[in-house]
Amino acid sequence: MKQVRLRFAPSPTGYLHIGGLRTALYNYLFAKHSGGKFILRIEDTDRSRYVEGAIEDLIESLNWAGIKYDEGVFIEDGKVVERGDYGPYIQSKRLDIYQKYVDLLIEQGDAYYCFCSKDRLDEVREEQKVKGLIPKYDGFCRSLSLDEARERISEGEEYVVRLKLPHNRDIKFHDVVRGDITINTEDIDDQVLLKSDGYPTYHMAVVIDDHLMGITHIVRGEEWLSSVPKHVYLYEVLGWDIPVFVHLPTVLNKDRKKLSKRHGDVAVEDFMSKGYLPEGLINYLALVGWSPENNQEIFSMEELIKAFSFERVAKTGGIFDINKLNWVNGHHIRNYDLDELTRLAIPYLKEAGYIDDRDIKEKYNWIKTMVETVREGISYISEITEKVDIFFNNKIEPEDENALSMLKGQQVPAILDAFKEELKEIEEVDEEFTKGIMKRIQRATGVKGKDLFMPTRVALTGNSHGPELTSIMYILGKQNILARIEYIEENFLKG
RNA sequence: GGGGGCGUGGUGUAGUGGUCAGCAUCGGUGUCUUUCAAGCACCAGGCGCGAGUUCAAUUCUCGCCGUCCCUGCCA
Numbered sequence: 190m191k192q193v194r195l196r197f198a199p200s201p202t203g204y205l206h207i208g209g210l211r212t213a214l215y216n217y218l219f220a221k222h223s224g225g226k227f228i229l230r231i232e233d234t235d236r237s238r239y240v241e242g243a244i245e246d247l248i249e250s251l252n253w254a255g256i257k258y259d260e261g262v263f264i265e266d267g268k269v270v271e272r273g274d275y276g277p278y279i280q281s282k283r284l285d286i287y288q289k290y291v292d293l294l295i296e297q298g299d300a301y302y303c304f305c306s307k308d309r310l311d312e313v314r315e316e317q318k319v320k321g322l323i324p325k326y327d328g329f330c331r332s333l334s335l336d337e338a339r340e341r342i343s344e345g346e347e348y349v350v351r352l353k354l355p356h357n358r359d360i361k362f363h364d365v366v367r368g369d370i371t372i373n374t375e376d377i378d379d380q381v382l383l384k385s386d387g388y389p390t391y392h393m394a395v396v397i398d399d400h401l402m403g404i405t406h407i408v409r410g411e412e413w414l415s416s417v418p419k420h421v422y423l424y425e426v427l428g429w430d431i432p433v434f435v436h437l438p439t440v441l442n443k444d445r446k447k448l449s450k451r452h453g454d455v456a457v458e459d460f461m462s463k464g465y466l467p468e469g470l471i472n473y474l475a476l477v478g479w480s481p482e483n484n485q486e487i488f489s490m491e492e493l494i495k496a497f498s499f500e501r502v503a504k505t506g507g508i509f510d511i512n513k514l515n516w517v518n519g520h521h522i523r524n525y526d527l528d529e530l531t532r533l534a535i536p537y538l539k540e541a542g543y544i545d546d547r548d549i550k551e552k553y554n555w556i557k558t559m560v561e562t563v564r565e566g567i568s569y570i571s572e573i574t575e576k577v578d579i580f581f582n583n584k585i586e587p588e589d590e591n592a593l594s595m596l597k598g599q600q601v602p603a604i605l606d607a608f609k610e611e612l613k614e615i616e617e618v619d620e621e622f623t624k625g626i627m628k629r630i631q632r633a634t635g636v637k638g639k640d641l642f643m644p645t646r647v648a649l650t651g652n653s654h655g656p657e658l659t660s661i662m663y664i665l666g667k668q669n670i671l672a673r674i675e676y677i678e679e680n681f682l683k684g
Numbered sequence: 685g686g687g688g689g690c691g692u693g694g695u696g697u698a699g700u701g702g703u704c705a706g707c708a709u710c711g712g713u714g715u716c717u718u719u720c721a722a723g724c725a726c727c728a729g730g731c732g733c734g735a736g737u738u739c740a741a742u743u744c745u746c747g748c749c750g751u752c753c754c755u756g757c758c759a
Contacts, residue, residue: 200759235758307757314756323686324755349757367689376687376755384757391759415688415754438690445751473696476708480697484707503697506752510695513709523722566721576721627718642718654720 193225194403197251197258198395200232201243204456205250207509208410208440208448211474215437216408217256218475218497225405229261230398231279234388244269244279250457254467255490275402280394287389290397290427291350291382295335299426300382302338303330303351326351326379350383352392352419360418364434365499367411372418380419392416396423399432408435408499411506435499438478439506448509464537464570466525469518476517477507487520515568522564530564531557534573541574543581555664562660579650580664583672587681588652595647596681600636604644605674605682607633617667623659648677 197213199205205213220227229251233239248264260273271278294300305313305326314324330338331353342348358374382393389397399407414436424431442452454460460470472488480503481488481496488496522530535556538544544556563576587593595601607630615622627645631637647653649661649670662670 198759202759232759238758303757310757318685321685325686347757351757370688372688378755381757386757388757390757395759410753411689412753412759436689439752441752443695447752477696480707482698484698486708505690505692505697507697508695510709513696516709519722563721637718639718646719652720656720658718 191405192403193220193223193405194228195220195225195406195408196228196230196261196399196402196404197256198230198232198398198409199247200235200238201240201247202235202238203240203243203246204458205247206448207455207457207460207474210250210254210256210457210470211440211477212409212437213251213256214254214471214474215435215479215497215499215502216406217258218494219406219408219499221494222497226260227256227258228273228275228402228404229258229263229278230402231262232391232394233279233281234384234391234394236281236386236388246458250461253461254457254471256471278402280398281388283394283398284387284389286401287383287394287397288387291389291393294352294382294426295350297426299353300350301331301353301379302333302335302342302348303379303381304333304338304341304346304348305329306347323376328379331379347385349381349385351379352382352423354379354419354422360421362417362421362431362434364414364417364436366435366437366502366504367414370414370417372415374418374422377418392419393423396420396427396429400424400427400429404432406433406435408437411436411438435502438503440474440477441506441508443508445506445508453511460569462571464533464572465514465518466521466533466570468525469521469569470514472521473514473517476513477509478503487517519568522567522570525564527557527561530570531560534560534570537571537574538577543574543577558660559664562656562664565656579652579655579661580669583669584676585648585651585673587647592647592651592653593681595643595653596677598640598644600634600640601644601648602678602682603634604630604636604641605648605678608645609671609674612667612671615667618662618665618670620659620663623662626662627658649673 195216197216199209217227229248231244244262245264248262251258260275261271261278263270263272277283291300295302310326313327317324330351338348354374354377356374359371360374361369361371363369380392381390383389417434421431440448442448444452446452448455454463457470468489471490471493475488475493475497476486479497480501482501485496535544535549538556539549548556559577559580560573563573566576567573587596608626610633611626611629627641631641634641642658643653646655646658649658649665655661665673
């Protein structure tokens with residue numbers, strides 16, 4: 190039984206796209222489900238699109254998401270390093286390997302040198318279009334003799350190497366999610382395999398690398414489906430086994446277009462910085478294009494690995510639905526370990542200026558309580574700052590007419606007086622105090638129910654809604670409560 | 685234009701030659717709670733169109749339409 194090996198092979202052209210993360214995830218899930226290996230390879234054969242630092246970003250995003258790979262490209266001490274027995278794992282370091290196979294292909298007569306200039310190619314295509322023909326390489330250099338080609342090369346002429354596809358041949362292949370597919374070679378171009386800069390094209394590199402790295406399952410986006418025949422043909426003339434193909438449906442935005450920056454966040458780091466939990470993003474993403482046998486919606490990574498299979502991957506492109514993501518992520522937030530959640534929330538609270546390093550050191554439990562009280566109502570962690578705002582300004586301003594009217598009740602002065610009296614009795618607000626305070630105010634004033642609770646709430650927070658009053662009091666503490674009551678008395682109850 | 689893929693509520697999806705096409709999310713309503721959120725309950729909303737096969741089609745076949753991808757010395 191062959192060792193199952195899968196790879197995720199992004200190009201370092203920028204941030205990791207949310208669709209790319211899902212591709213990586215499905216690769217990872219299947220590899221782990223099968224007890225196989227998962228590999229990260231970098232496909233940097235297009236020098237013009239190379240972005241400095243992109244490899245590091247890609248890896249950081251994968252790490253954050255909890256997608257672990259066994260071989261390939263890693264970051265160690267801030268440096269890009271490679272680990273594994275099938276390296277190099279960065280394509281630009283494998284040029285000599287590709288050259289070897291290009292030579293072999295030429296030798297076998299399955300590829301040929303082409304000297305057509307970009308201009309001539311453009312002209313040909315233009316002409317074909319005008320005539321209503323299919324734009325396609327016209328095979329101008331296809332029958333050049335090897336001797337002539339070599340002579341021109343030695344004279345320094347620029348060239349590429351093209352795949353010599355046979356005419357009118359049906360190429361069949363099987364895809365796990367799409368079934369059997371047949372494409373005729375007449376509908377495919379003599380693909381460039383080696384570019385004039387000496388770098389291979391994707392089509393060449395992917396076949397060679399996947400074979401040499403022992404990849405058993407090729408799992409990638411469906412945009413590659415039309416290219417598979419070229420790859421299959423290469424496998425054939427090279428005499429290699431064809432791996433299992435799995436072409437994933439696209440992740441789309443609301444307009445059914447490919448996810449793009451214009452329509453909101455698409456980079457994994459955007460979700461990272463908004464405070465989505467990796468567990469939430471991963472959980473949600475797994476569900477766009479795959480479904481379990483039962484109706485389970487909430488998954489841990491372990492559960493996903495156990496339940497995942499390509500047989501249940503959908504054919505249809507799915508729209509990335511931020512609402513559902515929020516629901517899934519909110520679920521994870523509410524069930525997260527509180528200390529861990531607090532650790533994740535602290536940077537946002539600090540950034541917003543609500544807490545500082547001293548608070549973190551001296552009032553950790555207070556911060557934790559605050560996180561605990563507001564976690565119920567948020568979908569991602571950065572939302573926490575607006576939720577905790579009510580705890581930080583003692584100059585209470587009613588949020589709206591409704592809240593203001595709560596303060597106008599006849600009984601409000603008496604309620605606040607009673608509250609102050611009770612506060613005099615204690616050093617600091619504790620659980621015992623919060624538990625009994627409202628009842629004691631009720632006894633002292635005779636006011637009860639909404640008439641009691643709502644004005645108290647507004648006096649303490651300015652809002653007619655929010656977390657439980659007991660939690661609010663605990664978080665505020667004696668001095669802040671006093672300050673707020675006095676501020677209310679001063680500004681809203683006089684006159 | 686050519687080739688290929690895809691088409692179940694707004695969204696993600698399940699499923700079937702014949703029971704009310706299931707679940708989730710979103711929206712609405714109710715319930716709980718002093719309020720909000722969460723939770724719970726309920727409501728609303730769907731098989732792209734047209735033929736054909738069949739006693740019967742969302743399901744099978746064909747055509748159409750729509751949509752996406754490829755048609756690059758990008759990946």
